[in-house]
Amino acid sequence: MDKIPLPAIIREPAGTWGRIFLLSGIVGILAGMAAAGLEFGLHVGVENIIGRFTHVSGAGVLSFNKWILLLPAAGGVIAGLLIGWLCPQGRLHGTNQLIHAFHQNSGNLALRDPAVKAVAAVGIISFGGSAGPEGPIAALGAAIGSSVARGLNLSPQLRRVLLVSGCAGGVGAIFQCPLGGALFATSVLYREPEMEAESIVPAFVSSVLSYSTFMAFWGFGHYLIEPPTRLVFSTPLELVPYTLLGLLCAGLAILLSVTIRFVERRPLRLFALPRWAFAGLGGLAVGCIGCLLPQIMDAQYHFIQNAVSGRLFALPETAGRSPWEWVALFGLVAAAKCIASALTVGTSGAGGLLGPSVFIGGAAGAFLGALLNALLPGVFPEQLRESLIAVGMAGVLSAAMRTPMAAVVMVMEMTGSYGLIVPLMLVCVIAYVVGRRWGLNSTQVQSASDSPVHVGDALVHLLKNVRVQDVMTRNWPHVITPFTTLGEMICSIPSGSRPVFIVLENSRLAGVVSVSDISRAISEPGISELVIASDIMTAQVTTIRPHQPLYEVLALFRSANHNVLPVVSEDDDRQFLGVLSRQAIYQAVRSRSEEMRDHLHREHAGIATIEQDEQLYQLALCAQTPRPDTIQRIPVPPEVVGKSIRETDFRRHYGAQIISVQNADGTMQCPPDVNAPLKSDQVLLAILADSIPVNAGPDSGKSAD
Amino acid sequence: MGRSVSNVLISQNLSPETIELARRVDTAEDAIKLLSARLAPLLPVDRTAIERAVISRERARTTALPNGAAIPHCRLPGLRRFGCALLVLAAPVRWDHEGHCVDVVLMIVGPAENVSDHLRILANSSRLLDSPTLRARLKTAPGPAQAHELITAAERAIESRRQETGTAHDSGDRLHSRADDYLAEVANRFNW
Numbered sequence: 001m002d003k004i005p006l007p008a009i010i011r012e013p014a015g016t017w018g019r020i021f022l023l024s025g026i027v028g029i030l031a032g033m034a035a036a037g038l039e040f041g042l043h044v045g046v047e048n049i050i051g052r053f054t055h056v057s058g059a060g061v062l063s064f065n066k067w068i069l070l071l072p073a074a075g076g077v078i079a080g081l082l083i084g085w086l087c088p089q090g091r092l093h094g095t096n097q098l099i100h101a102f103h104q105n106s107g108n109l110a111l112r113d114p115a116v117k118a119v120a121a122v123g124i125i126s127f128g129g130s131a132g133p134e135g136p137i138a139a140l141g142a143a144i145g146s147s148v149a150r151g152l153n154l155s156p157q158l159r160r161v162l163l164v165s166g167c168a169g170g171v172g173a174i175f176q177c178p179l180g181g182a183l184f185a186t187s188v189l190y191r192e193p194e195m196e197a198e199s200i201v202p203a204f205v206s207s208v209l210s211y212s213t214f215m216a217f218w219g220f221g222h223y224l225i226e227p228p229t230r231l232v233f234s235t236p237l238e239l240v241p242y243t244l245l246g247l248l249c250a251g252l253a254i255l256l257s258v259t260i261r262f263v264e265r266r267p268l269r270l271f272a273l274p275r276w277a278f279a280g281l282g283g284l285a286v287g288c289i290g291c292l293l294p295q296i297m298d299a300q301y302h303f304i305q306n307a308v309s310g311r312l313f314a315l316p317e318t319a320g321r322s323p324w325e326w327v328a329l330f331g332l333v334a335a336a337k338c339i340a341s342a343l344t345v346g347t348s349g350a351g352g353l354l355g356p357s358v359f360i361g362g363a364a365g366a367f368l369g370a371l372l373n374a375l376l377p378g379v380f381p382e383q384l385r386e387s388l389i390a391v392g393m394a395g396v397l398s399a400a401m402r403t404p405m406a407a408v409v410m411v412m413e414m415t416g417s418y419g420l421i422v423p424l425m426l427v428c429v430i431a432y433v434v435g436r437r438w439g440l441n442s443t444q445v446q447s448a449s450d451s452p453v454h455v456g457d458a459l460v461h462l463l464k465n466v467r468v469q470d471v472m473t474r475n476w477p478h479v480i481t482p483f484t485t486l487g488e489m490i491c492s493i494p495s496g497s498r499p500v501f502i503v504l505e506n507s508r509l510a511g512v513v514s515v516s517d518i519s520r521a522i523s524e525p526g527i528s529e530l531v532i533a534s535d536i537m538t539a540q541v542t543t544i545r546p547h548q549p550l551y552e553v554l555a556l557f558r559s560a561n562h563n564v565l566p567v568v569s570e571d572d573d574r575q576f577l578g579v580l581s582r583q584a585i586y587q588a589v590r591s592r593s594e595e596m597r598d599h600l601h602r603e604h605a606g607i608a609t610i611e612q613d614e615q616l617y618q619l620a621l622c623a624q625t626p627r628p629d630t631i632q633r634i635p636v637p638p639e640v641v642g643k644s645i646r647e648t649d650f651r652r653h654y655g656a657q658i659i660s661v662q663n664a665d666g667t668m669q670c671p672p673d674v675n676a677p678l679k680s681d682q683v684l685l686a687i688l689a690d691s692i693p694v695n696a697g698p699d700s701g702k703s704a705d
Numbered sequence: 706m707g708r709s710v711s712n713v714l715i716s717q718n719l720s721p722e723t724i725e726l727a728r729r730v731d732t733a734e735d736a737i738k739l740l741s742a743r744l745a746p747l748l749p750v751d752r753t754a755i756e757r758a759v760i761s762r763e764r765a766r767t768t769a770l771p772n773g774a775a776i777p778h779c780r781l782p783g784l785r786r787f788g789c790a791l792l793v794l795a796a797p798v799r800w801d802h803e804g805h806c807v808d809v810v811l812m813i814v815g816p817a818e819n820v821s822d823h824l825r826i827l828a829n830s831s832r833l834l835d836s837p838t839l840r841a842r843l844k845t846a847p848g849p850a851q852a853h854e855l856i857t858a859a860e861r862a863i864e865s866r867r868q869e870t871g872t873a874h875d876s877g878d879r880l881h882s883r884a885d886d887y888l889a890e891v892a893n894r895f896n897w
Contacts, residue, residue: 483766520821524828526835530776531827532766536820 020158020202024165027148028206031141031169032213038118038133038140039174039218042300045126054128054294057302059318059329061293068128068294069287072344075127076283079120079350080276087113092443093345094135094352095401098142098167099189100443102196103451107159109146114139120350128297130286130340132359134174135352138185141170141210160453161199164189168203169210171354171410176224178211179204180410187403191439192447193432195405224414225301225362228309231387232419238384241372242423245388246430248364249395253431256338256353256360256400257438263346275349282347286340295333295363296340299355303333304362308389308415310382323374330367334360353440357400358393358414365392390415391423398428399435402444460551462592463585468553469546471588472567474578476502480533482510486521487528489513500564500579503537508574509566511537543568546577550585557582583675633662634684645674656686713822714864715789715811715829716857723747723790724849730792733800733807734760737777740790740812748788748814754781755814769805773797774834778813780823787815787826791852793843809840832863836888847897855895862891 050056053067092100094117101109118136125131145166149159164185172181182203186195263282273281289296295303306312307330341356369385394411398404408424411417417424448454478499480489489501501513517536521527542560544553544567556565563582569575601608634656640648650656661672664681678684723743730736737759745752758779762768769775790812797806811830815823833839839859846852866887 485766517820521824524824526831527824527827530768530770530831531824534762534765535778535780536824 020161021205023148023152023154023158023162024145024202024206025209027141027145027162027166028169028209029213030144030148031137031166031206032173032210034118034140034144035137035170035173035210036214036217038122038137039214041119041122042125042133045122046300049126050128050297054290054297056294056296056298057306058294059306059312059315059321061329062291063294064291068290068297069284071283072124072128072130072286072290072297073280073283075124075129076279076281076286076344076348077276078127079124079129079348080274080279082116082120082123083349084275086116091349093117093139093349094354095138095167095188096441096443097139098163099441101142101146102160102163102189103443103445103453106156107146107149107161107163109139109143109163111140111143111147114143117350120348121352124283124344124348124350125299127283128287128290129283129344129348129351130289130296130299130337130356131344131348131351132299132341132353132355132357133351134171134354134358136350137170137174138167138352138354139170141166141168141173142185145169145206157198160196161202164196164199165202165206168199169206172207173210173214175358175410175414176211176215177410177413178207180406180413181211182207183409184401184403184406187406188401188441189444189451190447191402191436191444193402193404194447196448223416225305225308225390225393227386227390227415227417229383229386230419231383231390231415231417233387233422234383238387238423239426241368241380241384241388242391242426243430245365245368245392246395246427247434248368249361249392249427249431250399250433250435252334252338252360252364253357253396253399253435254438255335256342256357256396257435257440259339259342260346260353260440263342279348279350282343285343289336289340289343293329293333293336296337298359299351301359301362304359304366304389304393307362307366308386310386323370323377326370327367327374330363330370334363334367337363354397354401357397357440358411361392361394361396362389363392364396365389368392387417387420387423390417391420391427394424395427395431399431399438400440402432402436402439402441404428404432458596459589462589463551463554464549466550466588466592467546468544468548468550468567468580471550471584472546472578472580473584476564476579478502479504480513481505482532482534482537484533485529486518486531486533486536489518489533490522490528493518498563500562501533501537502566502576502579503533504576507576509541509543509568509576510534511539512541512562512564512566513537514562541566543573544580545570550588553580554585557585586675634686636678636680636682636684638680640678641680642677644677645672648678650684650686654686656684658684658686660685713787713819713826714860715813715826715833716853716860718787718826719789719791719853719856720747721849721853723788724852725790725792726843726846726849726852727795728792729795730798733763733775733798736792736794736798736807736810737763737812740777740792740810743790744788744812744814748784748786750781750784750814755779759812759814763801767801767803767805769800769803769807770831770834771805772835772837772840773807774809774811774840775800775805775807776811776813776827776830776834778815778823778827780815780817780820782817784814784816787813787819787822789813789826789830791843791856793846793852809834809843829860829863833859833888836892838889839892842892842895842897845897846895851895851897855892858894859888859891862887 050071053065054063097114098109101107118140121131121133121136125133142163145162146159149162168182168185171184172178175181185203186199189196337356337360341353345351345353365388369388372380390411394407398407407428411424445451478501480501480503482503482505493499498515503511503513513533513536521531521536542556542565544556544565546567564579566579567577569577645658650658658672662683730739738756741752741755745755758781759777762779763777768777792810794808797808800807811834813826842855843852
């Protein structure tokens with residue numbers, strides 16, 4: 001059976017999307033494998049190093065042990081040496097790296113820095129450091145995406161899409177939250193709750209495949225945190241403690257942010273210590289805290305899991321502990337985790353703060369639950385205490401990463417608590433609004449409009465939405481046959497124009513003869529009858545199709561170096577339909593820009609006022625008495641009528657800089673269109689050089705008003 | 706400022722081996738086949754490829770000039786250098802359907818990619834063969850080596866004049882219209 005060809009209008013977008021899906025899927029699988037490997041390293045490392053000396057998931061405190069004191073310092077020194085040796089310039093860590101790469105580095109993120117830091121993170125956590133593997137895996141996933149894009153020599157736009165997809169894959173896998181990972185990766189780029197729309201779908205694909213890959217290693221059918229019962233929001237009265245939780249989460253996010261800023265900036269400046277020594281000292285301080293509260297060394301949420309499930313309260317060592325002692329424990333753990341995480345990450349540069357944010361939030365929820373239980377015993381149901389922990393995990397994350405929407409979804413997926421959406425929304429919004437100023441990602445930009453990536457979005461959007469068929473010229477006058485002589489071509493060139501001749505043989509495109517081809521032939525006199533179009537034409541022509549967006553076509557104009565490109569049929573690349581000129585694109589952009597400007601004036605009266613003021617200023621200038629060194633009004637000299645300002649080169653010939661052109665109807669072109677032909681009824685507003693008289697130009701004497 | 710002397714000249718690509726004097730052929734196609742056979746081993750390229758390209762070009766538009774000369778030419782993909790071949794006929798042959806009769810044929814084959822040099826060689830060929838004195842001298846040349854010397858000297862004069870007269874746009878046509886004056890002087894030095 002014959003294959004039915006798909007129309008190009010379906011085939012090409014399907015091809016584009018298919019390619020993006022395929023690449024983001026590959027990036028997702030690689031990120032999922034990296035996350036699984038990292039998780040494996042953590043399991044082995046934690047169990048065999050720090051896990052031998054303390055129980056980070058228990059409720060015990062004040063367990064002094066020289067290993068607990070010294071191991072984090074050793075981990076800090078090792079991580080500091082590793083990072084100092086292999087990525088000495090890598091100042092940014094975790095999510096900051098990928099955000100910087102997205103906005104400032106065209107999506108370029110080399111694999112080495114994130115890979116080294118991921119290994120260092122595994123090391124430092126295994127030695128008892130208080131850091132998370134989630135930030136490094138997010139950066140590593142992003143670096144995988146960027147590397148795949150660079151390996152395939154993709155555009156910066158696709159590089160950024162794969163960078164974000166990689167991050168989504170990493171976060172979606174390590175937190176076991178595919179949707180949350182995609183939302184996180186697309187929203188962590190901005191301080192405002194915005195998303196990188198272009199990357200959402202590829203991020204979904206990547207996150208789905210990375211999650212599936214990760215779970216294939218670690219087993220399906222469980223959540224990161226398993227509550228003992230199905231957690232739900234059951235009464236509006238619960239909004240009161242949740243409101244308090246939102247404020248508490250914001251406060252802890254601020255504490256975390258202030259601490260890490262202090263650690264990263266002040267001591268380094270004061271002592272100018274090498275990184276490894278500084279990391280060692282940081283590790284020693286973490287060891288001290290760990291002797292008091294070993295829970296801060298937990299990077300795998302075992303302590304939070306035990307708190308949610310209630311196992312913590314049933315441990316033998318906690319028998320007889322009063323409610324207020326629990327309040328103190330959870331409160332101290334939350335605060336100490338802030339300080340310990342800042343010390344670990346801030347001094348070594350290894351590990352991330354994404355995981356600690358979740359941990360601190362969980363501890364904050366446990367603190368509030370314990371506090372309510374201590375103040376009003378028996379009033380609140382057990383389920384609220386569990387819910388507060390789950391919801392708290394989202395609260396600090398929301399403020400610290402400035403990703404409220406992603407935090408809501410992430411925690412729902414991490415805990416399977418879809419019934420908590422209302423308190424999650426409330427807590428995340430409160431924490432975000434109160435604490436966002438102290439967010440941890442210094443490289444985030446306010447919103448998409450502040451990102452260098454989105455400069456000119458309006459123009460790009462316009463060029464992507466206008467198609468060749470909308471602006472092409474169908475009846476191109478400069479069509480010749482391969483047998484047209486050079487002399488005939490020269491005779492048919494209208495005065496002042498630089499046409500491109502389309503060569504058609506039996507109505508099919510045979511080639512093009514550009515102005516430079518003709519110029520080359522003209523410079524050799526005596527051959528006007530000896531040379532025909534087929535002798536000088538370019539047969540390998542860059543052609544375009546009617547449905548192509550102008551955005552795609554502009555790149556072809558650049559590579560073909562022609563002002564005009566032939567438009568051919570969708571299915572037959574020799575069936576000539578018309579031409580598209582650069583000028584037509586320019587006109588389309590200009591006309592759409594004017595529409596946008598009118599819309600802008602309707603929406604924002606102030607902007608219209610500014611433009612009116614500018615027009616009035618120009619008119620005032622026109623009314624002034626002419627002086628040789630000021631702006632003068634000059635009627636368009638007859639010898640330049642029909643030529644553009646650019647062709648005429650006013651500055652050289654007349655010593656005049658044209659700043660505006662007044663049309664016959666009184667409207668002003670300011671700045672003037674330097675490519676538009678000048679008309680005899682126009683008036684030029686020009687700045688004249690002091691030393692050059694007005695009539696310095698050729699055939700002048702009539703140029704001054 | 707004058708233009709520099711081109712590195713791609715007729716005289717550099719023409720050799721006594723590719724010059725045929727006082728030959729008789731019956732048709733234009735015979736003339737093209739004869740010159741193709743001379744050029745093919747030198748370029749090197751398949752003889753029939755040259756024949757096909759040149760004949761196809763001639764069918765598209767004749768290269769015969771009203772003065773009895775023809776400059777059949779083509780560009781071939783994959784060629785690395787130019788090749789020129791000269792045929793001076795003992796008796797004029799009907800060249801095309803337009804009725805041109807030709808007795809001097811200068812064939813030019815060049816690389817498809819190099820349009821500029823192709824045009825330069827065409828321009829020089831047109832100037833050379835535009836001179837009645839030079840054409841007359843070619844017809845009486847005692848041998849290919851002498852004909853090659855004459856063309857070399859004449860082309861040198863063209864290039865010198867090109868340098869003297871500055872830009873081609875302003876002075877080129879003037880140069881061309883007065884070609885016979887100075888080329889006649891050059892041709893008259895070859896008195897055989």
